[in-house]
Amino acid sequence: MSIDATHDPALRSWVASANDAATDFPLQNLPFGRFRRCGTGEPWRIGVAIGDQVLDLRAAREHGAWPPALASALDALAAGDLNTVMAAAPGPRRALRAALSQALTTGSSQQQALERCLVPQSGIELTVPCAIGDYTDFYTGIHHATSVGRLFRPDNPLLPNYQWVPIGYHGRSSSIVASGTPIRRPLGQTKAAEAQRPSFGPCQRLDYEVELGFLIGAPNALGEPIAIDAAEDHLFGVTLFNDWSARDIQSWEYQPLGPFLSKNFASTLSPWVVTMEALAPFRAPLQRPAGSEEPLPYLDSRATREQGALAVRLETWLQTAAMRAAGEPAVRISSGRADEAAFWTPAQLVAHHTSGGCNLQAGDLFGSGTLSGPGADQAGSLLELTRGGKEPIRLPNGETRAFLADGDTLMLRGTCEREGFRRIGFGECAGTIVASPAHS
Amino acid sequence: MSIDATHDPALRSWVASANDAATDFPLQNLPFGRFRRCGTGEPWRIGVAIGDQVLDLRAAREHGAWPPALASALDALAAGDLNTVMAAAPGPRRALRAALSQALTTGSSQQQALERCLVPQSGIELTVPCAIGDYTDFYTGIHHATSVGRLFRPDNPLLPNYQWVPIGYHGRSSSIVASGTPIRRPLGQTKAAEAQRPSFGPCQRLDYEVELGFLIGAPNALGEPIAIDAAEDHLFGVTLFNDWSARDIQSWEYQPLGPFLSKNFASTLSPWVVTMEALAPFRAPLQRPAGSEEPLPYLDSRATREQGALAVRLETWLQTAAMRAAGEPAVRISSGRADEAAFWTPAQLVAHHTSGGCNLQAGDLFGSGTLSGPGADQAGSLLELTRGGKEPIRLPNGETRAFLADGDTLMLRGTCEREGFRRIGFGECAGTIVASPAHS
Known part of the structure; x- marks a missing residue:
């Protein structure tokens, strides 16, 4: 580019x-x-x-x-x-x-x-801007992985594979919706730590995740990996992406095969694909914490190290039903930068995803994973902003939120700015929570 | 039905x-x-x-x-x-x-x-018999889950959620291939227990998994769960399914978000969909080990308990390159019955998958998970048959296999038999391993 x-x-x-x-x-x-x-x-x-x-x-x-x-x-x-x-x-x-x-x-x-x-x-x-094929969600946000890991494993927050493997898992394509589509609070099976048995009912810990979405362009054939130096040619463009998450369902279901119903009830994609060509002025060096491991050769190139990241500023805005009724605007609850959050570049994700021979197709979607910055106010989920729900955030009108309430509208925004270039943006990625269906 | x-x-x-x-x-x-x-x-x-x-x-x-x-x-x-x-x-x-x-x-x-x-x-x-949408792989084989869990956690093989949650995860659709398609041994990142760092190269522990594939028929709308009593109406038919697995890649990559490249290099589907109508005489009671938990109400119905399972006999046949060269036929390396292996019925999988609102579409595929019977010779993977590779199986020509070698052809067969009815079968689900691509 x-x-x-x-x-x-x-x-x-x-x-x-x-x-x-x-x-x-x-x-x-x-x-x-x-x-x-x-x-x-x-x-x-x-x-x-x-x-x-x-x-x-x-x-x-x-x-x-x-x-x-x-x-x-x-x-x-x-x-x-x-x-x-x-x-x-x-x-x-x-x-x-x-x-x-x-x-x-x-x-x-x-x-x-x-x-x-x-x-x-x-x-x-x-x-949604195209027919979406397979959807893969990655986990490139090292500060997110560390913060969430710390909630479960205080002494050993990052697992040993994190700095070597671009961790990812397959997600659900059918429930990816366009910005503005109402998000129905899922029902699901949960189990409180002290409970003898699980129960079934509305999710009580509904969260969002701030991500970028990478849409694949040129395909590769099954069995033919894409080398890191060719990987950028297979990326078409970038969107905002909110990977809504049911934390209580997730913590009960996810062992040993990963998140499932806690993620597949809906994911929201912003409607405009900003092309890789448009993003050319906004590429940035891969920033990794000091002392990080060097990537294995199949994931490494000078180009991806020097300009593989995306300098996108990400913001999260919240408007509750009470705020909407009072005519109060949405408030920004966090902001950060993608290039300060991601441990892997999009090209590294393409090279890794295809390294075993998996075939990508035009319209496949990669989620970046939650892009939380290093600062506490840069977190890309309520799980992190509220430390697992223990420290609810306080809104200007006095309301508090540990997790999302029915009627809340959550909106992501993304912009790219650089001296000497026109600022470009991604538009909106928004959704409003509606109540669960009735259940017996 | x-x-x-x-x-x-x-x-x-x-x-x-x-x-x-x-x-x-x-x-x-x-x-x-x-x-x-x-x-x-x-x-x-x-x-x-x-x-x-x-x-x-x-x-x-x-x-x-x-x-x-x-x-x-x-x-x-x-x-x-x-x-x-x-x-x-x-x-x-x-x-x-x-x-x-x-x-x-x-x-x-x-x-x-x-x-x-x-x-x-x-x-x-x-x-493949239809355009496949989203693919979900379940884990309904309780003997498989127990055997594999025992390799990792000898004292506590089954995780606490297993008997409550039909464990499943999203898989890769693009790499699902028809029977007969050669299976290229994947390259991937692995780490030996004693190694300081991971390395990248051809999979050394290539395995198969014997599964049934359930193809979805009538869709549901996003946000509208399918009740257990209506679930059978959303199933179109059944195939054989081989979820090829790279065990060495899997064990290094799968924490904390589940299997990824270890599974997505290829999965083989048998070409003929046997419809739920054809299977009507071959339904069977749900068989669970004595003392198992009762399902939560959203997963329970009299119909699914009494005739929700599928009485399919499954067989696995292996022919090595040396056997083929010598004109020797494939040998059967295991056999078992789906209804003695599965802890959950297909209807329970439909009800669970949609319980949070996820929308299913015609052509979506569910894998049953590896259907290993209770006996040692009924295992649906080499991981189990060889106890993690430690006890290779011996073939009639003197060859041994801990995991699959290049040139091996693995074939699944499935049949339904019942007194007073014509026997029906599923045809073949076969694939031959070919060498990894070159890599530097």
């Missing part, structure tokens, strides 16, 4: 709102999403976010003038299919980005034709 | 080989698969196995005479799409079975039209 003309901070768009300093979606971003006009029930379309508008790529295919080499990519996008474009090699993807950037730049001859292809974001609904 | 006219053992087919007592596929079975004629590269078609033939449902749709109510199901099948039919309610599925049974019965007026829709199984290749 290299910085090119599409990242020039002087570029301005004829879409006026894209030039607003506060927008997540300036001309330098150009993330993809799947949308439709509210209330129409029409088929999902692929669009590119630009300021407070979406460029409808089905309409843009029809009304715009595009390089002939992009015809098949634009045909797929016009049909609502992002996966085909994701599966392409980086070259065609960069060509598409360049063409979109030029078409939306002030002075483009395409302005008149494309103006009628814009749809206001205020009038659309969004779903 | 009830026994009806399609199970009458006196029924005979005009396809002569279906009347052979040794066939897995008599008229009473009628499993679905996806096939094409060898070497044609034509699109996959849906067929029904009958004796040593396949009824091509695309041709049968065109040339046969079918009840109008089956038109949409047959249209989907003719297009190579089994998932749409899987998603239907049990009523339409039973009607389809009845129509196929009548059409293939001796004396059917359809014989002449359908004879030209038969393709010999010797001339076809088969893939």
Whole structure:
């Protein structure tokens, strides 16, 4: 990934709102999403976010003038299919980005034709940005792994494999939902430490996890590992990701095969995929605590050490039902940076995941794992912020939260900033907790 | 599921080989698969196995005479799409079975039209029978869980949650392959107990796991659990399933989030789905060791206790490269019965999986977990048969195996027998180990 003309901070768009300093979606971003006009029930379309508008790529295919080499990519996008474009090699993807950037730049001859292809974001609904294949959740947040490990094993918080193996496990794809989808509190089996027997009922320790989502682009064949130096070519883009977690269900079920129902009731993905090309200016060195082990050769490269991480600032905002009723805005309950949290880079995750021959496909999703920073106020879950629920956080209106309550809205935001570049953002990743179903 | 006219053992087919007592596929079975004629590269078609033939449902749709109510199901099948039919309610599925049974019965007026829709199984290749969605692997084999637990925790082999929670975890869908696909020995990270650091190289403890695969039919909506009494209506059918396992990779990677690369390099599914309707005569009581805990109410019903299990006899056969070269046939290395191995029924797995709101979709796959019987020769993995590799098995030609060697072919077979009914079978679930890729 290299910085090119599409990242020039002087570029301005004829879409006026894209030039607003506060927008997540300036001309330098150009993330993809799947949308439709509210209330129409029409088929999902692929669009590119630009300021407070979406460029409808089905309409843009029809009304715009595009390089002939992009015809098949634009045909797929016009049909609502992002996966085909994701599966392409980086070259065609960069060509598409360049063409979109030029078409939306002030002075483009395409302005008149494309103006009628814009749809206001205020009038659309969004779903997950592509057909998601397999979903894998990693555990790259070393401060999270240490804090959570300390709750269970005070003297030995990090397991011996952590610094060698990019720990991950398979997750549930069917229940990955778009931002805004209500999150129903799960029922489940739990057992209090002092209880003789488990019981079944609504989760009492409902939590969130702040993660980045990495969407896979170009596939590999079964049995053919992807070398670390080729791994970036298989990444398509990045989203925000909330891996909702039922802590009481998790602690009872997870031995010996890992989390299951405690995680698979829902996970929320932000609707806009920020491409690896857009993120080129925001790559950062891999930061590891002093004294950390060096990775084995199959996980190591100069490129991934020097610029494999992602300099994304992550924030978590909470609005309770009482706050909403009183007209009070959401409050920020934590913030941190992905590159200060992650012990492994996305490329290392690709190399590890395929090292045994597992085949990745376009649209597969990797979760980064909870990205907690080293500071106490940088934690990416309530489990950490409240020390296992023992020290509830206090909100400005006097409410407290050890874990999430029905009616709470939790929202993640992500931004990339660097001197000399336009700030870009990820949009929102939000969900509101609703009550469990009735049960007998 | 009830026994009806399609199970009458006196029924005979005009396809002569279906009347052979040794066939897995008599008229009473009628499993679905996806096939094409060898070497044609034509699109996959849906067929029904009958004796040593396949009824091509695309041709049968065109040339046969079918009840109008089956038109949409047959249209989907003719297009190579089994998932749409899987998603239907049990009523339409039973009607389809009845129509196929009548059409293939001796004396059917359809014989002449359908004879030209038969393709010999010797001339076809088969893939996985449907588009597989999410894959979940359970751990229902209590003797397996106990034996494996004993290797790690001699005094406390079964964890406290085992008898309460149907333990399961999410697996990898993309690497599920059809019977016959070569299995490449994975590379991976391992650490010997005495080593200071892990190393990376070919798996040294490659194993298989004998499982049944349960394919989901009718879906549920996200947030809407399936009650135990409705769970059978969401099961479409059963296959054989081999969950290949890299034991050395597994023991180093699996804490704290469960198996990952040790399992996701490949899993083999048998190509024919034996439907729940075909299995109706072969249901059995849930058998649990004396003194076992009673399930919580959401996992309990009279129907599942009295006839929730599956009376399937499972066998494992091994042929090494040396045996193949010498013209020696495969040898059976273990056999057992699913209903003597499983602590939970398929319906209990459906009820548990959805109890927190997780949505199932047509084509989702559940693995039963390794189905080892109580006896030492009934174990469903080499890990158990060889006591962790310490007591290799000896083959008739003098070779020994602690774990699988390159060139070994491992084959699972499954059959259902009951007095007064035709024996039905599952066909083969086979794979041959090939060497790891080169690595530096």
